[in-house]
Amino acid sequence: xxxxxxxxxxxxxxxxxxxxxxxxxxxxxxxxxxxxxxxxxxxxxxxxxxxxxxxxxxxxxxxxxxxxxxxxxxxxxxxxxxxxxxxxxxxxxxxxxxxxxxxxxxxxxxxxxxxxxxxxxxxxxxxxxxxxxxxxxxxxxxxxxxxxxxxxxxxxxxxxxxxxxxxxxxxxxxxxxxxxxxxxxxxxxxxxxxxxxxxxxxxxxxxxxxxxxxxxxxxxxxxxxxxxxxxxxxxxxxxxxxxxxxxxxxxxxxxxxxxxxxxxxxxxxxxxxxxxxxxxxxxxxxxxxxxxxxxxxxxxxxxxxxxxxxxxxxxxxxxxxxxxxxxxxxxxxxxx
Numbered sequence: 001x002x003x004x005x006x007x008x009x010x011x012x013x014x015x016x017x018x019x020x021x022x023x024x025x026x027x028x029x030x031x032x033x034x035x036x037x038x039x040x041x042x043x044x045x046x047x048x049x050x051x052x053x054x055x056x057x058x059x060x061x062x063x064x065x066x067x068x069x070x071x072x073x074x075x076x077x078x079x080x081x082x083x084x085x086x087x088x089x090x091x092x093x094x095x096x097x098x099x100x101x102x103x104x105x106x107x108x109x110x111x112x113x114x115x116x117x118x119x120x121x122x123x124x125x126x127x128x129x130x131x132x133x134x135x136x137x138x139x140x141x142x143x144x145x146x147x148x149x150x151x152x153x154x155x156x157x158x159x160x161x162x163x164x165x166x167x168x169x170x171x172x173x174x175x176x177x178x179x180x181x182x183x184x185x186x187x188x189x190x191x192x193x194x195x196x197x198x199x200x201x202x203x204x205x206x207x208x209x210x211x212x213x214x215x216x217x218x219x220x221x222x223x224x225x226x227x228x229x230x231x232x233x234x235x236x237x238x239x240x241x242x243x244x245x246x247x248x249x250x251x252x253x254x255x256x257x258x259x260x261x262x263x264x265x266x267x268x269x270x271x272x273x274x275x276x277x278x279x280x281x282x283x284x285x286x287x288x289x290x291x292x293x294x295x296x297x298x299x300x301x302x303x304x305x306x307x308x309x310x311x312x313x314x315x316x317x318x319x320x321x322x323x324x325x326x327x328x329x330x331x332x333x334x335x336x
Contacts (some may be wrong), residue, residue, distance in 0.1 A: 003147050006109075007050045010013065012232075013036070013181050013193070016176065019264070020262040020263060020267075021262065021263065021264060021265055021266060021304050021329070022262055022290065023265065023267055023289050023290060023291040023329060023332055024291070025257055025267075025269060025288075025289050025329075026287065026288040026290075027257065027285050027287055028252075028285075029062070029164070029197065029249065029252055029318075030197075030238050030249075030286070031144075031238045031248055031286050032238055032286055032317070033229050033286055033288055033311075033317055034129050035197055035236075036192050036193045036196070036198055036199065036200065036238070036247075037193075037198075037199040037203045037231060037237060037240060037245045038190070038199070038200050038202065038237050038238070038240075038245075038246075039064075039199065039200070039204055039239075039240060039241065039245050040057075040064035040065070040202050040204065040232075040239065041066075041067060041151055041204065041207050041242055041280045042064045042204045042205070042207075043066065043067045043092060043128055043203065043204070044069055044072070044096070044216060045069065045072070045073060045079065045093065045206060045216045046067075046205065046206050046207075046214050046216045047063065047207050047212055047213070048207035048212050048222075049066060049077035049214075050079075051210050051211075051212045052207045052208070052209060052212055052214075052225070053204075053207050054078075054081070054085065054224070056085065056222070056225065056229060056336065057085075057087070057229070058085055060229055060233055062229065062232075062239045063086040063087050063088070063239070063241050064087055064241065065088040065090050065126065065241045065242040065243070066082065066087060066088065066089055066090065066163075067091070067092035067127075067128035067151075068090065068091065068092055068115055068326050069092050069093060069094070069095065069096045069111075070110075070111045070115060070258050070297075071094050071112040071236070071317060072096075072167070073118075074108075076118040076119070079118065080118070081258055083084075083119050083121060083122055083149045084121070084263070086306070087088060087117055087121055087241065087242075087299070088126065088128040088241035088242060088243050088244070089116075089314050090115075090124060090125070090127065090128060090242065091111050091115065091124050091126070091147075092111070092127070092128045092130065093107040093108060093111050093130050094106060094107050094110050094111040094114070095107065096130045096131075098131060098133060098137050099129065099131075099133045099134070099189075100135070101134075104138070104141045108127070108138075108142070111276055112124040112145075114233065118124065123149045124147075124148060125235075125247070126147060126148055126149045126150060126151065126152070126242045126243045126246070127142055127150040127151070127242040128151045129150060129151070129152050129171075131153075132152045132154070133141035134152050134170070134171045137169070139170045139171065142170055143170060146171070147303060148169070148243050148246050149170065149172055149242060150168040150169070150170045150171060150172065150244040150251070151172045151203070151242060152171045152172060152173065152174065153176060154173045154174070154267075155173060155174070155175060156173040156174075156175060156189075156200070157178065158210055162192055162193045162199070163171050163196050163197070163198035163199075163248045164198050164199045165198075165253075166198070167198075167199070168249070170248050172201055172242075172246070173201070174201040174202065174203040174204045175201070175202055175203065176202075176218065177202055177203065177204050177218070177220060178220070179218065179220055179221075179222075181266040183228065184268065185225055186231060186274070187231050188334075189202075190231065190232060190235045190237065193237070194196055194235055197248065198232070199245070199246075204218070204220065204225075204307045205217040205218040205219070206218060206220065207217035207219070207220050207221075207222055207256050208222065208226050209223075209238050210222060210223040212241065220268070221254050221262075223234070233307055235328070236317070237316050241299050244283070246286070247283045248283050250261060251283045251322060251329035252285055254272075254273050254274045255271050255272065255273045255285060255322045256272050257269055257270075257271065257272075258270050260326055265331040265333060266328055266329060266331070267329045268326050268327070268329075269322065269326070269327055269328060270325065271287075271320060271322040271324075271327070272322065272323065273322040273323050282322060282324065283286065283323050284319040284320060284321050285320065285321075285322060286317055286318070286319050287317065287318055287319070287320055287327075288311070288315060288317045289315065289316050289317070289318075289329060290314055290315050291314065291315070291316070291329075291331075292309050292313075293313070293317055293331070294311070294312070294314055294316045295310050295313070296331060296332040297329055297332075298329070298330045298332065299316070299317055299320075299326045299327065299329055299330075300319050300330070301320050301321070301324065301325055301326070301327045301328075302324065302325035302326065306318045306319070306320060306327075307319075308334055312316065
């Protein structure tokens with residue numbers, strides 16, 4: 001057996017120390033490196049939404065998207081409260097008409113202006129088609145006005161329907177939760193989207209209990225709703241607003257990693273977005289780094305230290321903004 005000459009050891013250590021720091025850096029498809037994403041959407045802002053849905057979401061640290069018919073809202077304070085918790089207030093038109101022959105200016109733009117006037121902390125970025133009826137002219141109007149996405153009522157059936165790349169974001173498919181939806185059916189949808197690594201949009205209407213008599217359409221009792229949320233929690237997926245999930249994937253699709261430079265103890269790169277996919281609305285993207293001694297890596301963007309999660313001894317993850325300056329990974333030198 002060949003013996004390694006001991007006198008070469010110091011020289012080997014010196015030479016190896018001259019190598020550049022070249023970690024494996026990757027943008028992941030979903031926030032937090034989750035396997036898939038789920039958007040909970042609720043149509044019409046019915047009585048069960050502020051009374052039951054918002055508190056149940058808050059208990060679990062979840063957020064959702066509420067599609068608002070503006071002329072039916074009598075008190076905007078509960079909506080402002082829901083928005084302050086991170087929920088999205090989205091456009092469901094002013095009066096919920098069938099789409100043929102409606103005034104886009106009054107029903108869509110007018111409703112958007114009303115929501116943004118009442119809830120100035122948010123911009124209206126998504127839309128839900130009344131009766132699920134999407135038309136080419138309406139889709140073109142939404143695209144022109146800068147909407148990130150619009151949700152229909154067609155049910156996802158095949159694998160491409162669940163993958164983010166396979167969806168038309170201006171007519172996103174959704175799984176409607178009805179009173180007859182079983183917990184096993186609900187879990188099956190979650191298992192499917194996790195397997196394909198895509199996104200799933202649930203559509204709810206009424207949620208009720210003995211005190212809150214919310215029976216406008218497709219009512220779900222609160223005890224079943226709670227079980228559904230707990231089931232969703234058990235799958236460990238990213239539960240976000242419709243706008244955030246679609247916005248994240250759009251930006252992920254158009255962003256690449258560009259190496260700037262590397263040295264013995266540092267690696268500098270940037271997240272370069274190839275087009276303004278979100279019309280100046282930058283979403284932070286989750287980046288994973290595979291590297292030895294992960295606990296001793298510092299991450300900075302434009303000189304500001306970013307929070308880092310150590311996944312295991314060889315991997316970290318963090319969130320950073322595209323087109324917002326260089327990102328530097330620095331190894332803390334090992335001290336003898």
